[in-house]
Amino acid sequence: xxxxxxxxPLQVAKSFxxxxxxxxxxxxxxxxxxxxxxxxxxxxxxxxxxxxDRFEILYQAFYPLVILTQTVPTVAIAPLxxxxxxxxxxxxxxxxxxxxxxxxxxxxxTGFRSADPDAVSLLRAMGAGQGQIFLYIKLPGALEQFFSxxxxxxxxxxxxxxxxxxxGGFGGLGVYMTRVKKAFAFDKMFAVIFLVxxxxxxxxxxxxxxQKLCMPWKRRE
Amino acid sequence: MAILRVDGVTKSFHGSxxxxxxxxxxxxxxxxxxxxxxxxxxxxxxxxxxxxxxPEEGKVFLGGSDVTGKPGQISYMLQKDLLLxxxxxxxxVALPLLVKGMKKxxxxxxxxxxxxxxGLEGTQKKYPSQLSxxxxxxxxxxxxYLFSARVxxxxxPFSALDMLTKSAIHEWYLQVxxxxxxxxxxxxxxxxxxxxxxxxxxxxxxxxxRITKEIHICEPRPRTKEFALSERFLEYxxxxxxYLEDIPPLRGFL
Numbered sequence: 426x427x428x429x430x431x432x433x434p435l436q437v438a439k440s441f442x443x444x445x446x447x448x449x450x451x452x453x454x455x456x457x458x459x460x461x462x463x464x465x466x467x468x469x470x471x472x473x474x475x476x477x478d479r480f481e482i483l484y485q486a487f488y489p490l491v492i493l494t495q496t497v498p499t500v501a502i503a504p505l506x507x508x509x510x511x512x513x514x515x516x517x518x519x520x521x522x523x524x525x526x527x528x529x530x531x532x533x534x535t536g537f538r539s540a541d542p543d544a545v546s547l548l549r550a551m552g553a554g555q556g557q558i559f560l561y562i563k564l565p566g567a568l569e570q571f572f573s574x575x576x577x578x579x580x581x582x583x584x585x586x587x588x589x590x591x592x593g594g595f596g597g598l599g600v601y602m603t604r605v606k607k608a609f610a611f612d613k614m615f616a617v618i619f620l621v622x623x624x625x626x627x628x629x630x631x632x633x634x635x636q637k638l639c640m641p642w643k644r645r646e
Numbered sequence: 647m648a649i650l651r652v653d654g655v656t657k658s659f660h661g662s663x664x665x666x667x668x669x670x671x672x673x674x675x676x677x678x679x680x681x682x683x684x685x686x687x688x689x690x691x692x693x694x695x696x697x698x699x700x701p702e703e704g705k706v707f708l709g710g711s712d713v714t715g716k717p718g719q720i721s722y723m724l725q726k727d728l729l730l731x732x733x734x735x736x737x738x739v740a741l742p743l744l745v746k747g748m749k750k751x752x753x754x755x756x757x758x759x760x761x762x763x764x765g766l767e768g769t770q771k772k773y774p775s776q777l778s779x780x781x782x783x784x785x786x787x788x789x790x791y792l793f794s795a796r797v798x799x800x801x802x803p804f805s806a807l808d809m810l811t812k813s814a815i816h817e818w819y820l821q822v823x824x825x826x827x828x829x830x831x832x833x834x835x836x837x838x839x840x841x842x843x844x845x846x847x848x849x850x851x852x853x854x855x856r857i858t859k860e861i862h863i864c865e866p867r868p869r870t871k872e873f874a875l876s877e878r879f880l881e882y883x884x885x886x887x888x889y890l891e892d893i894p895p896l897r898g899f900l
Contacts, residue, residue, distance in 0.1 A: 544728050550696040551793055552718020553745045561741065565732045642732050642773040 432612035441616040447601070448620055454597040455586045456624070458514055462521025463582040467575070469522060470529025477530070478537040478563070479555075495527050499588055507593040517589040517597075524585045525578035532574025536567020569643075572636040579628040587621055648707075649674050649829050650695070650720070650797050655704030656854075657690055663854035664690045668704070670848055670857060672797065675827040679840040679847045681886065687855030688833045692801050695831070696722050708797065721793035725802045727782040729774035735785050736761075736770040742793035757792060763825065764788045765818060780811045784818070791828060801833045816842055817871055824868045841882045842874050849889055859889045 428436075441448070473491065477484040499520060506516035540563050548558050590599025598617055605613040637644060648671040655668045665687040672678050680688055693699045695706055697717035705714045713719045721742060729738045739760075740753035748756070761767050764784050774782055783803060790798050804812050804819075816839065823830075823843075834840050840847045841863055849859040863882055865873060873879055 541728070543724060543726055544730070546693075546698055547722070547724070547728050548741075548745065550698055550717050550721055551742045551745045557745055561730070561744075565730070568732070640732065642734075642775070 429609065429611060432615060436612045437615040437619065440610075440612040441619065444613055444616060448598075448617065451596055451598045451601045452620065452624065455583070455590065455599065458517045458586040458589075458597065459521060459582040459628075461514070462518045462585065463525050463578060465518065466522045466525030466578060466582070467529055470526035470574070470578075471533060473526065473530045474533035474537065475559075477534060491527065491530060494523055499524060499585065503589050503592045506589070512593045512595060517586055517594070520589045521582050521585040524581045528574035528577040528581070529571065530574075532570040532572075533567050536570035537563045539570075540566050568636075568640055572632060572639075576629050576632045579632050580625040583621060583625045583628060647674065648672060649709055650831065651707040652691075652695060653705045653707065655691065655694055655701045655706070657687075657694060657699070657701050658854075659690075665850075666854040666856055668850070668855065668857055670831075672829050672831055674829055676845045677823065677830045677832055677843055679832045679834055679844040680850050681834060681837065681840045681847050682850035682855065684835055686850055686853075688850060689801060691850070691855075692722055692799050692831075692833060695799055696720050719794070720797050720799060721790050722799035722801055723786050723790040723803050725806045727774070727786040729782055729785055729789075731774055733773075734770065735766070735772050735774065735777065738774065739785055739789045739792060741789060757788075760788055760792065764791075764822060778811075779807050780815050780818075783807065783815060787819075787822075791826065795826075796829060798828050798830045799833075800830060802835070803832075804839065805834065805836065812839075813871070819843065820867075820869055837883055837886050838874065841879060841886070842869065847882075847886060849886070851890065861885060861889070 432440075473487065477487055502523075503516070503520055506519055510516040510519065544562050545558055548562060553561070586597065587599040587602065590597040591603055594600045598621055602614065602617050605611075605617065650672040652668060652670050656666050657664050668687075668691055670678065670680075680691070682688055690699075694701045694714075697706075697713060697715055697719060700715040705712055707713065708719050729735070730741075733741070736754055736757055737750075740748075740750075740757045743753040743756060744750065758770065761770060764787065766781065766784055766788065769777060769781065769785070774785070777785065787798075787800075787803065790800070804815055807815060820843065832840070832843065844863050847861045847863060848857050849861070850856070851858050861882065865878065
């Protein structure tokens with residue numbers, strides 16, 4: 426096989442270093458999309474989980490819809506989003522929100538619903554209202570599932586940003602990827618693939634760190 | 647003067663009566679046990695007294711005012727300690743104060759004074775998973791006490807503990823109660839426990855459950871473990887067993 430089709434690790438490392446400034450500026454664009462999308466995804470996911478937990482009728486109404494959003498292939502809707510919202514940040518963020526809110530919603534819902542009914546009764550006996558039961562029992566009880574969901578969402582956010590950039594954009598690692606592919610620069614292609622998975626990995630570790638900070642009782646067990 | 651009065655309470659589930667015309671009184675500083683088999687309606691009665699469910703007939707009065715179906719007046723404690731794993735012991739214990747709207751710092755300040763009294767000193771900053779079973783029950787009892795120093799409902803609080811821990815916690819309980827004199831309604835299916843701790847034992851038997859007998863444990867306090875090994879203790883136990891066995895529907899259980 427030709428060396429340019431399957432470059433050696435050394436070649437990949439070399440091009441990673443020479444392309445480093447370009448890679449970093451593209452990363453910045455991708456990361457800002459990923460973080461904006463993830464942030465909004467968390468907000469949407471949290472909101473959906475709370476209202477679906479609180480009102481059974483909304484649970485019945487939204488659950489199938491929420492599932493449906495995940496059965497539509499991302500690559501299929503991305504071009505449509507570009508068509509409707511242009512080449513700027515908006516379509517990318519929307520795509521990321523669609524992919525990231527789901528693990529958050531499902532994680533939180535599972536957590537909320539697994540609250541011990543006896544603990545809820547105890548708080549009710551103390552005279553607690555729905556808000557206090559949520560604050561003292563449901564929310565902290567769902568943290569573990571929330572973080573499991575967040576870990577998945579964080580990696581989805583980066584991948585989602587890259588995929589949406591493939592289909593149109595002025596910058597970002599996805600745009601860079603399509604460019605080097607068209608130039609048959611596969612060493613650079615591998616360098617950017619490496620960078621994307623490194624970023625995902627870092628984000629997931631970041632989430633784990635955050636989880637440890639937020640759940641100190643788990644550390645002392 | 648009775649601090650808690652349950653007056654003719656009846657409750658059914660799915661058309662069948664669980665408890666019927668149950669009345670009892672708890673006087674200030676008294677410990678009354680409700681003794682009966684599991685599934686005999688004790689927990690149903692507790693939920694009604696705690697205001698979590700509404701009886702079909704009858705009323706619950708606390709200090710003279712009607713509290714039927716009104717939670718937030720009387721707290722209870724279950725077999726499960728229900729300490730929240732993500733809160734430190736002090737924050738768990740302070741929970742009823744926070745629910746009532748007290749500020750966190752004030753609540754912590756208030757609860758800190760009780761840790762020694764309840765034999766919990768040094769556990770304030772620990773998490774429940776770091777405590778032994780007996781200590782968890784103590785913390786749960788302190789939380790119950792801080793909720794309402796007037797009346798406590800304890801639903802088989804020590805029945806999940808092993809025999810030695812249970813025996814140690816009985817001794818501890820008698821000592822602490824000597825100091826704080828909490829008016830307590832205590833559910834149990836353990837006859838020894840009922841006799842050891844109570845001023846009165848009410849037998850809740852039959853289907854639907856009714857209070858069929860009340861036995862006064864006229865034994866001076868402070869009581870010790872010695873009492874549990876005495877002839878008098880056996881006499882009370884014999885009496886209770888006699889009444890329980892005398893009731894036809896229960897014969898199968900004993």
